[in-house]
Amino acid sequence: MKLFPRTLALLFLLIALASGGCKRAAAPGATTPIRIGEFSSLTGREAGLGQYTHMGVLLALEELNAAGGLLGRPVEVIAEDTQSKAGESVIATRKLVSRDHVIALIGEGASGRCLEGAPIAQDGHVPLVTPSATNPKVTEIGDYIFRVCFTDPFQGTVMAKFARDSLKAHRVALLVDVGASYSVGLAEFFKERFKADGGVIVAEQKFAGGDKDFRAQLTAIKAANPDAIFAPCYYGEAGLILFQARQLGITLPILGGDGYEAPELIEVAGAAAEGAYFPVHFSLESTDARSRDFVQKFTAHYQKPPTGVSALGYDAMMLLADAIRRAGTTDGPAIRDALAATHDFDGVTGRIAIDVARNARKSASIIQVRKGRFQFVETVAP
Amino acid sequence: MPPKSQLWLLATLVVAGIVSAFSGRIDPYFLDVTMGVGIAVTLAASLNLINGFTGQFSLGHAGFMAVGAYSSAVITTNFGPKLLPLVGGQVWILFPLSLVVGGLLAALAGLAVGAPSLRLKGDYLAIVTLGFGEIIKVIFQNVDAVGGARGLVGIPNYTNLFWTFGVAAVTVYVVWALLNSTYGRGFLAVADDEVAAEAMGLNPTRYKITAFVVGSFFAGVAGGLYAHLKGYLNPGGFDFNKSIEIVVMVILGGMGRHVGVILAAILLTAVQEPLRQLGDWRMILYSLLLIVLMITRPQGLFVWPLWKKKQA
Numbered sequence: 070m071k072l073f074p075r076t077l078a079l080l081f082l083l084i085a086l087a088s089g090g091c092k093r094a095a096a097p098g099a100t101t102p103i104r105i106g107e108f109s110s111l112t113g114r115e116a117g118l119g120q121y122t123h124m125g126v127l128l129a130l131e132e133l134n135a136a137g138g139l140l141g142r143p144v145e146v147i148a149e150d151t152q153s154k155a156g157e158s159v160i161a162t163r164k165l166v167s168r169d170h171v172i173a174l175i176g177e178g179a180s181g182r183c184l185e186g187a188p189i190a191q192d193g194h195v196p197l198v199t200p201s202a203t204n205p206k207v208t209e210i211g212d213y214i215f216r217v218c219f220t221d222p223f224q225g226t227v228m229a230k231f232a233r234d235s236l237k238a239h240r241v242a243l244l245v246d247v248g249a250s251y252s253v254g255l256a257e258f259f260k261e262r263f264k265a266d267g268g269v270i271v272a273e274q275k276f277a278g279g280d281k282d283f284r285a286q287l288t289a290i291k292a293a294n295p296d297a298i299f300a301p302c303y304y305g306e307a308g309l310i311l312f313q314a315r316q317l318g319i320t321l322p323i324l325g326g327d328g329y330e331a332p333e334l335i336e337v338a339g340a341a342a343e344g345a346y347f348p349v350h351f352s353l354e355s356t357d358a359r360s361r362d363f364v365q366k367f368t369a370h371y372q373k374p375p376t377g378v379s380a381l382g383y384d385a386m387m388l389l390a391d392a393i394r395r396a397g398t399t400d401g402p403a404i405r406d407a408l409a410a411t412h413d414f415d416g417v418t419g420r421i422a423i424d425v426a427r428n429a430r431k432s433a434s435i436i437q438v439r440k441g442r443f444q445f446v447e448t449v450a451p
Numbered sequence: 452m453p454p455k456s457q458l459w460l461l462a463t464l465v466v467a468g469i470v471s472a473f474s475g476r477i478d479p480y481f482l483d484v485t486m487g488v489g490i491a492v493t494l495a496a497s498l499n500l501i502n503g504f505t506g507q508f509s510l511g512h513a514g515f516m517a518v519g520a521y522s523s524a525v526i527t528t529n530f531g532p533k534l535l536p537l538v539g540g541q542v543w544i545l546f547p548l549s550l551v552v553g554g555l556l557a558a559l560a561g562l563a564v565g566a567p568s569l570r571l572k573g574d575y576l577a578i579v580t581l582g583f584g585e586i587i588k589v590i591f592q593n594v595d596a597v598g599g600a601r602g603l604v605g606i607p608n609y610t611n612l613f614w615t616f617g618v619a620a621v622t623v624y625v626v627w628a629l630l631n632s633t634y635g636r637g638f639l640a641v642a643d644d645e646v647a648a649e650a651m652g653l654n655p656t657r658y659k660i661t662a663f664v665v666g667s668f669f670a671g672v673a674g675g676l677y678a679h680l681k682g683y684l685n686p687g688g689f690d691f692n693k694s695i696e697i698v699v700m701v702i703l704g705g706m707g708r709h710v711g712v713i714l715a716a717i718l719l720t721a722v723q724e725p726l727r728q729l730g731d732w733r734m735i736l737y738s739l740l741l742i743v744l745m746i747t748r749p750q751g752l753f754v755w756p757l758w759k760k761k762q763a
Contacts, residue, residue: 111731112733112734152733152734154687156681159483159682160483160487163480163483164480164483168478184683185602246600247592248600248686248687250599253599277592
């Protein structure tokens with residue numbers, strides 16, 4: 070009984086602490102660095118995605134600073150980890166916006182978590198450029214949210230077109246991660262386009278993110294006798310799906326989304342990864358001078374080749390820098406206007422134009438795994 | 452029940468209200484973390500009634516939280532524009548109403564899960580509640596009306612300091628008052644020895660269900676606060692790990708201790724923030740912290756007096 074007043078006293082203490090937390094950063098001077106916030110999945114289930122993006126961002130940052138920074142000021146990136154967990158992006162972005170007073174945000178390549186953080190950027194009038202959140206809803210949040218990657222409708226459409234035209238597939242089975250908005254979105258748009266082009270979806274199997282065993286779904290798919298399987302998901306599950314499909318004797322072409330692109334795919338699936346197709350934002354084998362230059366610099370710096378998201382992270386940072394330079398100020402609305410006016414930014418992932426919906430307009434490269442390497446197949450425009 | 456405790460409750464509510472009125476001057480990041488702490492206290496205190504005081508082992512608290520979160524979010528987001536004029540456009544009427552509805556639906560879910568499964572004991576109950584939590588998550592993942600796996604976007608940010616700490620204080624008060632009532636002694640009796648309690652004429656199943664329903668109600672309300680704090684709901688946020696997080700708070704605080712559990716909820720939520728800067732080391736340090744605390748203070752974090760070892 071005595072404990073109760075003490076309990077409430079503690080609540081008081083907490084409230085007192087809360088009100089003591091008002092701190093304001095000093096006004097920016099000429100030499101104070103321009104702060105850009107980054108929130109990525111640096112640990113947890115999609116750490117591969119976050120880490121590779123982060124490396125790309127840091128490489129761009131180094132180059133910017135080596136060239137004298139922006140507007141005569143050095144640039145600084147404050148990175149926050151979202152742990153690949155729901156609920157964390159809100160706190161991470163809130164911290165970056167209100168505590169660190171960043172002037173722009175780069176972040177969260179995973180759509181679900183980007184959707185969480187984006188409203189805070191929008192409310193705070195802080196422009197946000199996402200490297201790889203492909204869900205269309207992300208940029209619909211508001212006029213401060215931009216992306217340098219293509220969208221799910223685009224990917225789904227491209228893969229449907231590729232399956233129909235290049236693979237001559239007529240019957241396709243879907244294997245969807247119902248726990249990931251990314252996977253659901255891709256499958257939706259694939260289905261739409263594939264059916265419109267006269268194809269048939271013969272089976273639609275589901276699983277939940279984090280699953281390790283897909284044999285039941287794959288057996289059902291095998292029984293439906295498709296020409297190809299479309300299994301959009303992240304590389305972790307993709308590796309297991311490929312491995313188990315080959316184990317079950319399924320030799321059909323398996324198609325995926327850009328989430329397949331990570332060295333871990335081949336590490337997990339081994340020889341079973343052979344023949345898988347997926348679209349990428351960036352191909353290591355691209356003959357474009359900028360792309361080759363980027364691959365060289367990245368490899369020299371990190372002693373390993375970049376992935377698509379590294380290139381996107383790099384482009385996100387450089388696009389932002391370009392916009393800040395054109396805006397001539399670190400003012401949120403001015404940077405937003407400059408970003409929206411981008412029409413011929415030469416990125417390492419290709420020439421980017423920002424459309425009215427704040428999405429990047431560009432084409433996709435289709436990749437196939439051959440001899441343990443990601444080999445360029447063809448470029449597809451929607 | 453001494454009127455003093457009610458006075459404390461009132462005082463807390465008043466202070467929370469006053470501080471909340473000035474929240475515009477508080478750093479929003481700090482505010483966010485503080486409100487997260489308030490919600491964690493509500494969750495931990497309500498689970499403490501089930502796991503701590505009544506001696507049951509529920510692993511489905513995040514499931515009840517999800518029920519409350521989604522129902523209150525649907526009320527304010529989908530029906531808000533229609534309902535607001537009915538209450539004179541007053542958010543302070545609509546919001547608590549949606550929280551209570553969310554809580555009631557969570558309580559209903561608690562009843563539905565609890566009534567058949569609370570006849571089970573220990574590990575069996577843990578597994579049933581674990582299953583329930585996962586079912587809830589999967590249901591929300593597959594219902595397109597609430598966004599499915601993509602999540603529910605555009606939930607208004609109604610949660611403020613007053614509501615989080617008001618709800619936390621009411622939860623702590625209700626749990627405390629319930630346990631200190633004549634009726635409430637039965638919870639402790641059931642926890643101590645179910646057979647003996649039954650021999651004394653108590654109905655253990657009934658007590659367990661009551662604890663479960665009350666606990667679920669507050670978990671649902673906490674869920675509603677969470678939804679209107681984050682502004683975005685994703686079923687992935689209510690997985691097994693979230694339930695475990697709350698269970699850890701209760702165990703670390705000392706099962707069936709009021710203050711300890713509250714402090715553990717505060718500590719475990721707040722400690723995430725300084726650790727955030729450590730990147731990869733964060734989870735290692737967090738886990739180490741849990742291990743060290745469990746070894747050094749198995750009786751619970753804050754058992755008074757701090758220096759005297761007591762049996763858990």
